[in-house]
Amino acid sequence: MGIVAIDKDAIQKMKPPVVHRGAIGWLKENLFNGVFNSILTLVFLAFLLKFVPPFIKWAFIDSVWFTTGAECKECPGACWSVVLKNLRFVIFGFYPHDLHWRPFGAMLLLFTLLFFSYHKRFWSKKLGYAWMIGLVAMGILMKGGIFWLTPVDSMKWGGLPLTLLLSVFGLAAAYPLGVILALGRDSHMPMIRYLSIGYIELIRGVPLISLLFMSSIIFPLFLPEGVTINKILRAQVAIILFTAAYVAEVVRGGLQGMSGGQYEAADALGLNYYQTMRLVILPQALKIVIPPTLSVLISAFKDTSLVVIIALYDFLLTSKTVIQHPEWNGFSTEMYLFVALMYFLGCFSMSNFSRKLEQELDTDKRS
Amino acid sequence: MTPSESEPKVPFWLDPGKRAIGFQIITCLMVGLLAWYLVNNTLVNMEKQSIASGFGFLEREAAFEIGESLIAYSASDSYAKALFVGVLNTLKVSFIGIILCLIIGLFIGVARLSTNWLVKKLAMIYIEVMQNIPVLLQLFFWYALFYEMFPSPRQALNPMAGLFLCNRGVALAVPASHPAYFQMFIALMIGLVLGFGLKRWVKKRKFTTGRDFPVLWPFLGLSLGLPLLVWVLHGAPMQMDVPELKGFNFQGGIMLSPEFFALLLGLVIYTSAFVAEAVRAGIQAVSRGQTEAAMSIGLKKKHILNLVILPQALRVIIPPLTSQMLNLTKNSSLAIAIGYPDFVSVANTTINQTGQSIEGVAMIMACYLVFSVSTSIFMNWYNKKSKLVER
Numbered sequence: 001m002g003i004v005a006i007d008k009d010a011i012q013k014m015k016p017p018v019v020h021r022g023a024i025g026w027l028k029e030n031l032f033n034g035v036f037n038s039i040l041t042l043v044f045l046a047f048l049l050k051f052v053p054p055f056i057k058w059a060f061i062d063s064v065w066f067t068t069g070a071e072c073k074e075c076p077g078a079c080w081s082v083v084l085k086n087l088r089f090v091i092f093g094f095y096p097h098d099l100h101w102r103p104f105g106a107m108l109l110l111f112t113l114l115f116f117s118y119h120k121r122f123w124s125k126k127l128g129y130a131w132m133i134g135l136v137a138m139g140i141l142m143k144g145g146i147f148w149l150t151p152v153d154s155m156k157w158g159g160l161p162l163t164l165l166l167s168v169f170g171l172a173a174a175y176p177l178g179v180i181l182a183l184g185r186d187s188h189m190p191m192i193r194y195l196s197i198g199y200i201e202l203i204r205g206v207p208l209i210s211l212l213f214m215s216s217i218i219f220p221l222f223l224p225e226g227v228t229i230n231k232i233l234r235a236q237v238a239i240i241l242f243t244a245a246y247v248a249e250v251v252r253g254g255l256q257g258m259s260g261g262q263y264e265a266a267d268a269l270g271l272n273y274y275q276t277m278r279l280v281i282l283p284q285a286l287k288i289v290i291p292p293t294l295s296v297l298i299s300a301f302k303d304t305s306l307v308v309i310i311a312l313y314d315f316l317l318t319s320k321t322v323i324q325h326p327e328w329n330g331f332s333t334e335m336y337l338f339v340a341l342m343y344f345l346g347c348f349s350m351s352n353f354s355r356k357l358e359q360e361l362d363t364d365k366r367s
Numbered sequence: 368m369t370p371s372e373s374e375p376k377v378p379f380w381l382d383p384g385k386r387a388i389g390f391q392i393i394t395c396l397m398v399g400l401l402a403w404y405l406v407n408n409t410l411v412n413m414e415k416q417s418i419a420s421g422f423g424f425l426e427r428e429a430a431f432e433i434g435e436s437l438i439a440y441s442a443s444d445s446y447a448k449a450l451f452v453g454v455l456n457t458l459k460v461s462f463i464g465i466i467l468c469l470i471i472g473l474f475i476g477v478a479r480l481s482t483n484w485l486v487k488k489l490a491m492i493y494i495e496v497m498q499n500i501p502v503l504l505q506l507f508f509w510y511a512l513f514y515e516m517f518p519s520p521r522q523a524l525n526p527m528a529g530l531f532l533c534n535r536g537v538a539l540a541v542p543a544s545h546p547a548y549f550q551m552f553i554a555l556m557i558g559l560v561l562g563f564g565l566k567r568w569v570k571k572r573k574f575t576t577g578r579d580f581p582v583l584w585p586f587l588g589l590s591l592g593l594p595l596l597v598w599v600l601h602g603a604p605m606q607m608d609v610p611e612l613k614g615f616n617f618q619g620g621i622m623l624s625p626e627f628f629a630l631l632l633g634l635v636i637y638t639s640a641f642v643a644e645a646v647r648a649g650i651q652a653v654s655r656g657q658t659e660a661a662m663s664i665g666l667k668k669k670h671i672l673n674l675v676i677l678p679q680a681l682r683v684i685i686p687p688l689t690s691q692m693l694n695l696t697k698n699s700s701l702a703i704a705i706g707y708p709d710f711v712s713v714a715n716t717t718i719n720q721t722g723q724s725i726e727g728v729a730m731i732m733a734c735y736l737v738f739s740v741s742t743s744i745f746m747n748w749y750n751k752k753s754k755l756v757e758r
Contacts, residue, residue, distance in 0.1 A: 030482075030483070030484035030485075031483060031484055031485055033482065037481075037482065037483045040481075040483050040485075040486055041483055041485050041486075044485050044486060044489060045485070188387065189387045189390060189391045190391070191391035191394060191395055192390070192391055192394055195394065195395075195398060201739075202732075202736070204739070205732075205735060205736045205738075205739035205740065206697070206731070206732045206735045206736060206739075207697040207698070207700040207711070207731075207735055209700050209701065209703070209711065210700070210711070210728060210731045210732050210735065213715070213718075213728050213731070214728050217718065217724040217728065218724055218725055218728055220412075221408070221409045221412045221413065221724075221725070222405045222408050222409055223408060223412075224408050224411075225408075225411065225412065225415065298499070302499075302500075302501040302502070303501070305501040305503045305504060306501075306503055306701070308503060308704065309503075309701070309703060309704055316501070316503065316504060316507075320507065323511075330515055332507075332508075332511035332512075332515060333508075333511065333512060333515065333516075336504060336507060336508040336511065339504055340500045340504055340505075340508070343499065343500050343501055343504065344496065344499045344500055347498075347499035347500075348495060348499050351495075351498075351499070
């Protein structure tokens, strides 16, 4: 053991590694590193200062919340009363006033199911059955007619429940259809492949509103005499047919991502086509396309707003109806901001969920 | 898989080849039956309601006005001409919209990757907010804002010289017509052709001799310099056609209607958020190692960007970008909700007036199918051109 000389002065002079930056350090690193970035920061700060404080003043400080339309017109700030005073109509549309608890219950049921589906630890077969029972129960609550519930004509459905119904049922029905179409497009049988390709490309090439027009003006002609299907159901069919084509393309991506070895392994086990798909291919293929499937879901949710064009009273149209009323005329900014916030919350939470899921399901990442 | 002679005979319903044929026949029969059933019902219904089928109505007089049109149109023209006006209006808003949303999307996509925290967060907020709000709601919002916030033409806002904002639309000053402008346009075209010719020559020379020749400056000089030269030769006309308030509305300049403006604004803001995401994903897809490798072989910074990063990023960016352009075109059909006379809106009026609903919807679908088929042809061509050649 030799003796090592220790230079105590050098140790004194050595600085510890930086583990913590102060606020100024953070600012220097993130906002003012370099001349160009400093100029950018100043320009954007000036921009924010010009627009944000007036907006806050308008939206919160000068605003009124519980007044009538006439009082609103006197007020310099935002008139949130237009939303709050008409909230029931905006949310429930023309649904009979004293029966509002029923669509409310249906929405509550839906949100409960969504809450449990959000956490992966609740995922099981039971949850699947709960969804099926839940969807039926929601339909019964809305429609009535059995048990002691008074029937409500579906022409009176509207507002948020209609938006949610169109998107939830739309996706629930479009998903299996889309998977079948994707399998058809991947099939070895030429006729089935061409039919699937034709369908998918035709639907993806046209805007949704042309399908909605078709459902509202041509579809009645397709049916035998005397048979009528109500407008909401027809729009629902159009949304399902539209979404299915997009789901199919997403699922096809997943099928193409499967290596040939998976098919060969299934063949080696002696599984037939149906077993191969159900037990080996689809579980893996569908898992890798969960994030893009969720973005299809998000666009389907946003696209339901297009039923406004064929005059279905969804969430957007009930809001639009309120601001066309003479008393509330001129407060569309407030109303549309509220509707935008609702849609944003729905879509944003879905896209966050998709990001979370992508990380959780990434089982290939081993290190 | 055909069974060989020595194998025991397989009954035909267990033979995969024959079974596949059976499945296909059954599927075709089912689809055929469904189609026959629907067509038959339709024919019966149309006969009952005495609706005539066919496209004969296109020749008849349209008898409705169209708010804005790129070609001369009056209510006494035929339906065919009215529909053509609609197609042109769709193309107009899509074309301008695509250009604007590419510019804004590129800008925000790059800002999303900025090292400046404030810029990065603002870009992120823009993308998240605009992507998650239905485009129809955005259209309603801008349209309502136009009517509620902007004053009447008399008190029109005038934020800068030659630009007026009022609830009748946006009035813009444009250069007054002068023969010089047409010749400048011709000069620009000639300049562009010469510029591209030069680019090809430089590339060819580089491939054969390896010698470099600057492209950018001569290219800019040709394409911008030639029109400028023509302009100066004409004595540099500076006359502007400034909009003026006459009666209840502006005269002169270009007048953009609130419908057009709201549609353009909504489509551009919505789609540019998606374009920005595509641009960001494309830039991030090029691994850092590529830049480092390019640096280690001693390429200059501009060459790294031009020869290594951009070609790889574009391969990832272009496919989602084309589908966003197509989405913008398809979404322009929402014009009907705020009253801009695009193709769908004109076709809808036609359907209401003539009752020719099947023909009308078929034309709408055919029109958009043409757009999407031409887009996918372009895409396939581009994919083939830029495909990664692996050996």
